[in-house]
Amino acid sequence: MKRGVVVLLLFLFACSNQSSKTVLPASENEKYGDAFIVADLSDASYLNPILASDTSSSQINSMIFNGLIKYDKDLKIVGDLAESFQVLDDGLVLIFKLRKNIVWHDGQPFTARDVEFTYKALINPDVQTPFSSMYLLVKDFIVVDDYTIKIVYDKPFAPNLESWGMGIIPKHIFEGSDINTSPANRKPIGTGPYKLDTWDPDQKIVLIANDDYFEGRPFIDRYIVRVVPDQSVQFFELRNESLDAVSLSPDQWNAYDSFFTHYDKFRQPMFSVTFLGFNMRKKPFDDKRFRLAIEYAVNKDDIVKGVLLGFGSKANSPFPPQSWAANNEIAQSQYDPQKALELLKEIGFEDIDNDGWLEYQGSPFSFSITTNQGNKQRELSAQIIQENLKKIGIKTSIRIIEFSTFINQYIAKRDFDALIMGWSLTLDPDQHDLWHSSQMGEKQYNFLSYKNQRVDELLVYGRSVFDVQKRKRAYYEIQEIMRQDPPCIFLYFPDSLEALHKRFEGIEPAPSGIYHNFIKWYVPKTQMKYGMGEI
């Protein structure tokens, strides 16, 4: 009997819900309200895009500031503060036409002077920006009029266009003060869809919708970032419905369904690659046959399955599959220990004393695999690789070292045999600094010391032209060469995993992720959770 009543009530409720929807279609006005609460592992540093290099700050800065250009949902460059842009003289000249009637959060008009000011700050040696190098390439920065900018370069350089996605900071706020210590770094004034409301250090940052945003006011009133420095605790908060979005680890993704009753899960390939690299200044790592042998000996599928629980894909090149530069035609890497042994034999590996381990040119051989502490996935990958190599008779040891020490004592001094590291990649496929033989200096990024003349040429060419088809051909060829002469063993491209509360509507997953249209997300009136005075 009781059950009948419940069912009936549910039915009535469902009906009324249904009918109210058909009678009153959600008007634009009804979409405004509610808050979006997300967790971050650490607090932001500077709410100033030219000073901040940590992801926590960048994420919030992207809500408060705009660049001249941005990547759209399909990862194509489109105007942001710029209404349109032109690439002239094979990329030597960039012209940006700015949108008119954009105002800063304090009501001042945005003009080309602000862009000029931002540029000058970026190249000022007294400003603590880590991003200076891209802007030092500018030969001439010309403000044609209040809404037109002409930028002239010495050499054509494809990533130059992308570099103008840097958030533009307001001249009238920073002028005449020290940018490094300006109070505006904690009370930012931007042009973006949200403005800062409050910042409680190490606790939370509350952003509030900008009524005058040039693409229209966001529907969601507030964007709140809570600092929850422990991932398991974030997960509890999710279970408690006190967070609206949380990034998940692979095993959290696989947790009981009941954990996600109120959440949708999103999975998205990331722009990063994890690799096993060798110090090519040492023998036998400099021999490409050795690296090819290891490529055959490492079971990447096992790593993707065992370490990422399948949430990622195995890598054959440093270009993630969702990049336009990724050549998906190149030969897939195969697990083939027999072939590995043949190659090793060719270069002088043999088990002379029949102890099950291979000797290299007559003497015992082993090497160490180093990785940084605190990255469980890399540690586990190292263990799988150690097992794989044991099978073909190569002895390895694993060393786990704290990150900063690792970089300074081992990588910078080239004091390592093999290492497991990851690159976070830019959306632009230029990887000159990672693989070009001119980048092998002490603090530079080609610390594996990869040297291939043809790859050098292609890397230089690939970033000197703007034509996507031409660039594509160069990067395709690089990937083919890297199959024959691997700079390292590319292991996997991890996925980013995220849970998002179900009450949000308007989400459109795209190659760039789910947040590209955040300002169009909304919560239906009946499901809104937080009123304006409620949080």
Added chain:
Amino acid sequence: MLSYVSRRLLYSIPIIIGITLITFFIMYWTPGKPTDVSMELNPKISAEAKERLLKLYGLDKPVYEQYWNWLRRIAVLDFGNSFKDGIPVISKIAQRLPATLLLNFLSLGFIFIGATLIGVVCAVKKGGFWDRFLTFLVFLGFSTPSFWAALILMIVFGLWLGWLPISGIVSFRFYELSTLGKVLDLTKHLILPVFVSSIASLAALSRYVRSSLMDTLKQDYIKTAYAKGLSQKDVVFGHALKNALLPLITILCLSIPGLIGGSFIIETIFSYPGMGRLGYEAIIARDYPVIMGIGIISAFLTLAGNIAADILYAVADPRIRYK
């Protein structure tokens, strides 16, 4: 008396200089650079840009010059700005110290009261059920890793029962609450962290109280008290406990410098904005000004505490002055 105090203060000058030297050089010899961590392996940030940053931080100068510059600034209480966010170190510490002090004083109070109660029950009911049961409980608490206990308590009280918030120090609508509401809100958030940060010390201290009280109860004056016809309650609380607590007070006083330290594990798990997290994150990020600021201030407070204790001893016991 005055000459004793001034002599004591003079002695502390070389100690302070020694502390600055050690703090500075431990930091200097630790491998790593502040430009590594925040920027990870981000190819967008060139080697030249990193060099420029190191120069702006003044880290390209010879080591004696760096030390001297730092010492000169410390002398006028200028601890410099954090590399991470440019905020003066002193205000970073000032922001977090109250939260840490609050948590630690509450835990200390909880430990003191809890350990006394448990110790008294155990000593009085020596060998009985309650003694064994409570001993079992405190040892269980002592051997439970605090992060694990914290997570389990979060699941029980936060998720299943929903009585307490899971993490944070105040809730979102804190600023709109009445004073009473604020106190209640804060209390709710503090229950789990205070409890978890106390359980380990509770075991050790309650054992001290137990054995100390048991010793006291064997004294002749306790027999006298019983002989006078006092009840057990009056004997234990009126005569024995006061004497038994003396060693406990010494131990508690010793832990006072630790009050400002904060616990990284507890603060991280409970998303609690305190000194432990500040210090740990600064070390990982090689944020030298923050690390050295915290080091110097803690060392200074410890030293001040020792001097105060010495002076108080001298006040209490004139013999010390003339040694």
